[in-house]
Amino acid sequence: MPELPEVETTVRGLEPVLKGRRIESIALRRPDLRRPFPPDLRQRLTGARVTGLGRRAKYGLIETDRGDTMVFHLGMSGSWRVDPSEIGIHDHVVIETDEGRRLSLNDPRRFGSVDIVRTDERESLPPFATMGPEPLGEGFGGAYLAAALDGRKAPIKAILLDQRIVAGLGNIYVCDALNLAGIAPGREAGRISRPRLDRLAAAVESVLGAAIEAGGSTLRDYLQPNGELGYFSSKWRVYGREGKPCPDCGAPIRRRTDSGRSTFFCPKCQR
Numbered sequence: 001m002p003e004l005p006e007v008e009t010t011v012r013g014l015e016p017v018l019k020g021r022r023i024e025s026i027a028l029r030r031p032d033l034r035r036p037f038p039p040d041l042r043q044r045l046t047g048a049r050v051t052g053l054g055r056r057a058k059y060g061l062i063e064t065d066r067g068d069t070m071v072f073h074l075g076m077s078g079s080w081r082v083d084p085s086e087i088g089i090h091d092h093v094v095i096e097t098d099e100g101r102r103l104s105l106n107d108p109r110r111f112g113s114v115d116i117v118r119t120d121e122r123e124s125l126p127p128f129a130t131m132g133p134e135p136l137g138e139g140f141g142g143a144y145l146a147a148a149l150d151g152r153k154a155p156i157k158a159i160l161l162d163q164r165i166v167a168g169l170g171n172i173y174v175c176d177a178l179n180l181a182g183i184a185p186g187r188e189a190g191r192i193s194r195p196r197l198d199r200l201a202a203a204v205e206s207v208l209g210a211a212i213e214a215g216g217s218t219l220r221d222y223l224q225p226n227g228e229l230g231y232f233s234s235k236w237r238v239y240g241r242e243g244k245p246c247p248d249c250g251a252p253i254r255r256r257t258d259s260g261r262s263t264f265f266c267p268k269c270q271r
């Protein structure tokens, strides 16, 4: 499932193909993904020039010279492919640029989405309106966490997954960041000391930064045969590593499941 680093890697992979280019055509090969495509999506994008790309939480942003932003989400199984050799049944959106490059949004399970919004209204619309700061942005850090977590009794893991507190963090990187910071996932959020919150904020930045770096080297080193962007293998600290040694203390990593979601943690060095 694509998390923030995969989306960031995808956007970085799309940028050299799309930025500054005119969208010659956009084909919608079915009416919907998770929800219907906007009825005016094709009309607003056809002939528009792409002025910039970006990311907010797990959403990719493609801005045009018409003041629009195409907002995409990769859902559970979505990926963009660059110049695919053929268009298959799971390629639901196909964009062609004025250079003749082709991009396809492939999504077998169709939990993804594509929307179009006015760029100047974007931050005030759902889902962005209620989102907390970007974990790699200016507004995030120990001081921010201290203010946001003050008085909160919920476990720190649940708080970090709450998009209103910090945007775009998923299960994998929350588990890894808590391990790196030495904080138990069930620790009451409002009772974590400021120095430990500083370590936690740094750990979040570190695990995301390492994954984005791994994704970036995928873009540089391999031209994947099917042109697929954004998927790479990360070396996670604890996620998916039940029974394997903790990278800090060597104790076996444990896994706990609550409401269908797994938590991986070290029982020895996470307090």
Ligand SMILES: [Zn+2]
Binding pocket: 246, 247, 248, 249, 250, 251, 266, 267, 268, 269, 270
């Ligand atoms: Zn440990």
